Amino acid sequence: MLYYLFEYLNKALNIPGTGVFQYITFRSALALILSLLISTIFGKRIINFLRNQQVGETVRELGLEGQSQKAGTPTMGGIIIIIATLIPVLLLTKLNNIYIILLIVTTIWMGTIGFIDDYIKIFKKDKEGLKGIFKVIGQVGLGIIVGSVLYLHPDVTIRKEANYKAPMVQTENVIQQAPIEEKSTATTIPFFKNNEFDYAEILAWTGDGYEKWAWLIFIPFVIFIITAVSNGANLTDGIDGLAAGTSAISVLALAIFTFVSGNIVFSNYLNIMYIPDSGEMTVFIAAFIGALVGFLWYNSYPASVFMGDTGSLTIGGIIAVLAISVRKEMLIPLLCGIFLAENFSVVLQVAYFKYTKKRFGEGRRIFLMSPLHHHYQKKGYHESKIVTRFWIVGILLAILSIVTLKLR
Numbered sequence: 001m002l003y004y005l006f007e008y009l010n011k012a013l014n015i016p017g018t019g020v021f022q023y024i025t026f027r028s029a030l031a032l033i034l035s036l037l038i039s040t041i042f043g044k045r046i047i048n049f050l051r052n053q054q055v056g057e058t059v060r061e062l063g064l065e066g067q068s069q070k071a072g073t074p075t076m077g078g079i080i081i082i083i084a085t086l087i088p089v090l091l092l093t094k095l096n097n098i099y100i101i102l103l104i105v106t107t108i109w110m111g112t113i114g115f116i117d118d119y120i121k122i123f124k125k126d127k128e129g130l131k132g133i134f135k136v137i138g139q140v141g142l143g144i145i146v147g148s149v150l151y152l153h154p155d156v157t158i159r160k161e162a163n164y165k166a167p168m169v170q171t172e173n174v175i176q177q178a179p180i181e182e183k184s185t186a187t188t189i190p191f192f193k194n195n196e197f198d199y200a201e202i203l204a205w206t207g208d209g210y211e212k213w214a215w216l217i218f219i220p221f222v223i224f225i226i227t228a229v230s231n232g233a234n235l236t237d238g239i240d241g242l243a244a245g246t247s248a249i250s251v252l253a254l255a256i257f258t259f260v261s262g263n264i265v266f267s268n269y270l271n272i273m274y275i276p277d278s279g280e281m282t283v284f285i286a287a288f289i290g291a292l293v294g295f296l297w298y299n300s301y302p303a304s305v306f307m308g309d310t311g312s313l314t315i316g317g318i319i320a321v322l323a324i325s326v327r328k329e330m331l332i333p334l335l336c337g338i339f340l341a342e343n344f345s346v347v348l349q350v351a352y353f354k355y356t357k358k359r360f361g362e363g364r365r366i367f368l369m370s371p372l373h374h375h376y377q378k379k380g381y382h383e384s385k386i387v388t389r390f391w392i393v394g395i396l397l398a399i400l401s402i403v404t405l406k407l408r
Contacts, residue, residue: 002091003027021092024259024279028286031088035287039084039294046083047298047305050074055122073303076118077295078311081244082111084291089284097280098155099325102146103318109145110230110317113138114309129309139230139317143223146321150222151215157181158327159267159274181276185214187327188273190334190404196273197330225329226320232339233316235346235371239383240303241296242373246338246394247315248292253335253398254322255285260405261326270405278326288318301384335401338394345372 006021020026051074086107093100117130150156159181185199199221200214237243260266262279295311298304307315319336323329333340349370357363368378376386 001095003094024262024282027092027283028255031092031283031287032290034088034091035084035290036294038087039080039291040297042083043077043080043294043298043305046080047074047077050076050305070303070306073306075122075306075308076115076310077299077305078111078114078307078309078314080298080305081288081291081295081307081311082107082314084294085284085287088287088290092287093283094280097277098149098153099278099281100284102149102321102325103281103284105145106142106317106321107314109138109142110314111310114311114313117309117313135313136227139227140223142317143226144219146226146324147215147219147222150325151185151218154183155277156183157276158184158186159276185218186273187330189330190401191408193408195408221329222324225324225332226317228343229320229323229332229336229339230313230316232336232343233319234309234312235342236339236373237307237312238371238373239377239387240301241299242387242390243307243312243315244292244296244299245387245391247319248289248296249391249394249398250319250335251285251289251292251322253401254319254326254328255282255289256402257326257328257405258282258285258322272405273327275326281322281325285322301387331401331404334397334404337397338390342371342373345370345375 003021006018009015010018010021055074055076086104089100089104095101113130113135117135120126121129186196187199189195189197198214199217200211202217203210203213206213233243233247236246258278258281260270261273261275262277262282264274267274292315295305295307299307316339320329320332323332323335328335345367348366352366353363367375369375373386373390377383
């Protein structure tokens with residue numbers, strides 16, 4: 001909203017200084033500061049409100065050190081992250097940008113699913129929360145919306161090679177290259193020199209006209225990514241500060257990808273896919289990072305509030321949509337390696353337990369407990385040490401992900 005106000009002040013009234021709002025870097029910095037202030041200042045009030053409403057965590061007895069002390073700690077703190085993200089976004093972004101619209105829808109959609117889940121756990125006294133089938137339906141529904149919009153919307157275009165020869169046009173006595181964008185389901189494969197892959201090519205064996213059926217591959221893949229990443233974030237939210245910290249690291253790397261992919265100069269220099277209008281997502285990401293760091297102020301050990309599914313499902317959904325929008329979804333296993341490890345540890349544990357129970361008559365385990373962070377708790381590591389080491393691994397994975405811009 002403020003963007004449009006300052007745009008009017010700059011173009012209609014020509015007020016000095018108002019043109020600064022045209023710069024993504026300025027609005028991103030402002031969004032980061034504003035979201036950080038909202039999450040830290042108003043976060044305390046939200047926590048007190050949750051405590052007064054007796055919105056406390058019901059902790060299951062799992063035999064973990066210090067676990068009993070967490071009982072009664074306010075949960076549903078993901079509300080802080082959502083509010084601190086959306087307010088700066090509504091104030092500082094171009095609200096007609098299709099990527100911003102998708103991210104706002106994702107935030108509200110996944111936040112609502114998580115809120116319902118937390119509500120059932122707390123107020124209905126049902127430890128299972130929202131039935132798994134309904135969570136999956138919600139995730140699939142969002143995947144269909146995101147995949148369909150990215151596939152069909154005319155504003156979602158790319159330039160496969162940022163440095164190709166575009167036709168010359170003359171505007172206001174200045175001769176420049178006119179950008180040519182095209183609809184495409186192409187994405188980026190990390191570590192490869194010719195690193196663009198089009199989902200439509202999977203159907204090339206069907207003959208001419210296969211491109212029009214690309215949605216049969218693209219949309220299900222979007223659904224899978226959103227479901228996997230949101231569940232990964234949900235599993236990672238098990239000890240104080242783990243999910244918020246690792247997510248902030250991953251999202252910071254995505255901010256670099258959105259900025260360079262949406263900037264024709266940087267994308268040309270790096271010889272990467274230019275995605276028109278995607279740079280606006282950098283402002284959203286800045287607000288999101290500020291909200292995560294502000295939430296971490298209260299969620300670090302010992303936590304004064306838990307994010308609950310309201311926060312974890314929202315975080316995972318946003319990261320997935322960001323990666324898909326900037327055509328970096330193939331990097332998710334690397335960029336979100338912590339989420340992958342947590343997810344994979346649960347899958348391995350359950351599969352191995354069922355296999356050994358069938359084979360030997362008794363279930364055996366690979367890990368002392370899953371998800372993975374609980375395994376280290378069982379081994380006697382303190383929560384703070386586990387979180388810090390996971391953050392360090394997350395930083396290394398984020399750096400390696402950024403390096404793929406040139407490492408091919």
